[in-house]
Amino acid sequence: MFSKPTTVANITNKFNPSGNNKHFGVDYAQKGTNIITASADGTVTRSYYSTSYGECIMILHEINGQIYETVYAHLKSGSRKVKVGEYVKKGQAIGLMGNTGNSTGQHLHFELHEGRWNDAKSNAVNPLDYFVTDPIAPVSNNIEYTVNKGDTLYQISKSYNTTVQELSAYNNIAKDYVIKPGQKLKIPSKNSIYYEVKKGDTISNIAKEFHTSVEKIKEWNQIKDINKIYPGQKLRVG
Structure with a gap:
């Protein structure tokens, strides 16, 4: 259904919606230039800077009649490639892994919501349960x-x-x-x-x-x- 938003395999923080250390997404971390890609076809709902998420993109998806929203946070400053309202394809490059906002090192914080994202993150689900393939090759327009x-x-x-x-x-x-x-x-x-x-x-x-x-x-x-x-x-x- 969804592809991983990065080829980086190293997970530094897993999904944990309860307890003292709540974490509503999955963190992938690796030094260097790491491209972030859209996990599924959809429409960009946010492309902005947040004091917590840093450079952040959110994408709305409709799959088999179900609404989902994905979040890509802490991107590299100046690397966001898409704007609000833009339609993106699965595997399309949307930015670079970074260390912006409330972040202590370069990583991607990725969230998946079954329904729309909200401040309480009440619709958050574990992204690892929804990945059906390895990261697909980025979309290319080599023509x-x-x-x-x-x-x-x-x-x-x-x-x-x-x-x-x-x-x-x-x-x-x-x-x-x-x-x-x-x-x-x-x-x-x-x-x-x-x-x-x-x-x-x-x-x-x-x-x-x-x-x-x-x-x-x-x-x-x-x-x-x-x-x-x-x-x-x-x-x-x-």
């Missing part, structure tokens, strides 16, 4: 689009649920965003992670932050000179 006469990057980005900035970065398109009929565009995977360059950033430091290599960032973004990046530029980093 190529041929530009037609009259196409714009904006129109194409909307069709494939991406952005002009991501398309241009992925295809090394100049800032004027000019494209030509017959041109082949690679469509970014929904599982790709992007970073917005800040003043003082270097490719080396960005690669280290996202546990990847300078060579991979150069290849993903078709960068010829690693010393020529600029604030506001979107780079694929995973």
Whole structure:
């Protein structure tokens, strides 16, 4: 019914709805860059910062006539990839594991509610009882689009649920965003992670932050000179 929201296997805190140490979800913890994925198809109901949950996403699901809501908490700051009202697919990347909010170390706090989430968490159930498979492979949009006469990057980005900035970065398109009929565009995977360059950033430091290599960032973004990046530029980093 639901897939695990991470490939991380290490559980540091299990579901415990009673007693002195109540815990209404399951915690997965591991250092490094760990992608968090939607456990089932559904609609994003919350994508916000909470003082307790930190960077948090909630998704509403309807399965066989039953309403469920999943919670993904303590995500990495700035990593949330989905907005309220957006429809997501099972296995789609929605963020990165982090250490925000009321958290003492990098981990994902995952909750599953049979019914809507509420402050009392009265609908919380043990997610481990609902996982029917190992984590599925993240949804991918590894396809190529041929530009037609009259196409714009904006129109194409909307069709494939991406952005002009991501398309241009992925295809090394100049800032004027000019494209030509017959041109082949690679469509970014929904599982790709992007970073917005800040003043003082270097490719080396960005690669280290996202546990990847300078060579991979150069290849993903078709960068010829690693010393020529600029604030506001979107780079694929995973």
